[in-house]
Amino acid sequence: MNNDIILSFNNVTKYFTGVTALQDVCFSIERNTVHALIGENGAGKSTLMKILFGIHQPDGGFIEHKKSRYTVHNPRMAMSEGISMIPQEINPVNNLSVASNIYLGKEFKFGPSLVNQRAIDNAAEELLKDLGIEIDPRLPMSNLSIASAQLIAIATAISDNSEIIIMDEPTSALTEKESLQLLHIIRNLKKNLGITVIYISHKLDELFAIADNYTVLRDGQSIKTGKISHVKKSDIINMMVGRTIEEFFQKTPVAPGEVIMSVKDLCRENYFNNASFDLRAGEILGFAGLIGAGRTELMEAIFGLTQFDSGSIILKGKECRFKSPLEAIRARIGFVTEDRKASGIFPDMSVKDNMIMPDLKTYKTKGLLDDRKIVSSSIEQKDALRIKTPTLEQLIKNLSGGNQQKVLISRWLLMQPEILILDEPTRGIDVGAKAEIHMLISKLAQEGKAIILISSEMPEIISMSDRILVMHEGCITGELSKEQATQEMIMNYATGEKTAACRSEL
DSSP, X not given: OOOOEEEEEEEEEEEETTEEEEEEEEEEEETTSEEEEEOOTTSSHHHHHXXXXXXXOOSEEEEEETTEEEOOSSHHXXXXXXXXXXXXXXXXXXXXXXXXXXXXXXXXXXXXXXXXXXXXXXXXXXXXXXXXXXXXXXXXXXXXXHHHHHHHHXXXXXXXXXXXXXEESTTTTOOHHHXXXXXXXXXXXXXXXXXXXXEXXXXXXXXXXXXXXXXXXXXXXXXXXXXXXXXXXXXXXXXXXXXXXXXXXXXXXXXOOSEEEEEXXXXXXXXXXXXXXXXXXXXXXXXXXOTTSSHHHHHHHHHTSSOOSEEEEEXXXXXXXXXXXXXXXXXXXXXXXXXXXXXXXXXXXXXXXXXXXXXXXXGEETTEEOHHHXXXXXXXXXXXXXXXXXXXXXXXXXXXXXXXXXXXXXXXXXXOOSEEEEESTXXXXXXXXXXXXXXXHHHHHHTTOEEEEEOSOHHHHHHHOSEXXXXXXXXXXXXXXXXXXXXXXXXXXXXXXXXXXXXXXX
């Protein structure tokens, strides 16, 4: 392997209003390697990559590419230098074919204007074959899964003759099987095409499986670069957050109180069937299952986002059926949704406005919003949840994922819910922010709030839950106490190997 330096960051510094995003970042990347860029949300990873890709310009320092000074002012210039970036959220042109997406902007033509679609299809077919990607290039992009769209994004980067590909959380929305396929293709890119990959992920197991080298960023500074085979996961976590791994997943035991909500035989055709469970005050009730098991759909029906076909909900001894989320909110139920960008935050509004949005009536005096009251409540939540933001007027879209999530949780805490549904509350955020959210969830349970926690991360669901219900194809197939819960048991129920009929064994 030719391990000469292909890229060097030399004292790279970047400022935004009131924030030092990067300060004197220094490290090098070897040719033909997978280099993991690791750090908490807000550590500066994305900002550094946006500088490399020409989206931002550095305020200090410089980058060297193949030992020459590297200056680009836009992504097109970066691509002409052989550098491509695959963002976390891919936006293909869905009404075009796979082949047309791969060669968009670089089409083969008859003369100056007539597109040679056959040549495009043939070139895409050959490219996908070389990469080991079994996708028909003539299919419309709209037919592809998220995982397949990721693979096409890689193929597009290869078609641009890229030497360096930046991948930002490429497996965040993929199943385990899809993730393994993607990692296999990345290994082939390095081995067969000599491509260098800069790989950003919060999944440490994944990084240790795919990366050759690593760089840890913390608070906008480069902490350490080295061979990933020379460190342990606990070392990486300590470098990321300045704390040891023993501090994570620490839930304070709480004796559950009385049943606050009972769900009886809830059904919605094609989504969930005969779902029944009790929820107690002060309890964290975990919901585990594979993607598509029906967990989110069940909670949306309970919250009034959708309507169930049959069954009942008993809330504090009275039967209820919420026709809208507003009715659920009035009953003191909160819901932090799975996709904070699509259905959680208002990206172009301030941190303060995002906090108070569902309950404006509380902050009105004589029909007008009372800004003093709003600011007071917002500061209280900012301090209590340790939300990192320069000001409360900062647009929420400019915060890290972990801090955005804290703002969403604070939104519901301001409404003093008795039941809080958390759907994948730590997805896509770093281990430090996860630890803080876990501590917050534990504290809410101590205060007597009833928590429903949906999570696809086994360590999280096992460590945080007092009880775990497992769903498979719309059915609750198993119930496990904290003492009984293991990854193997959960997967048995989640894959249908065991069913609810086995509960008598538990």
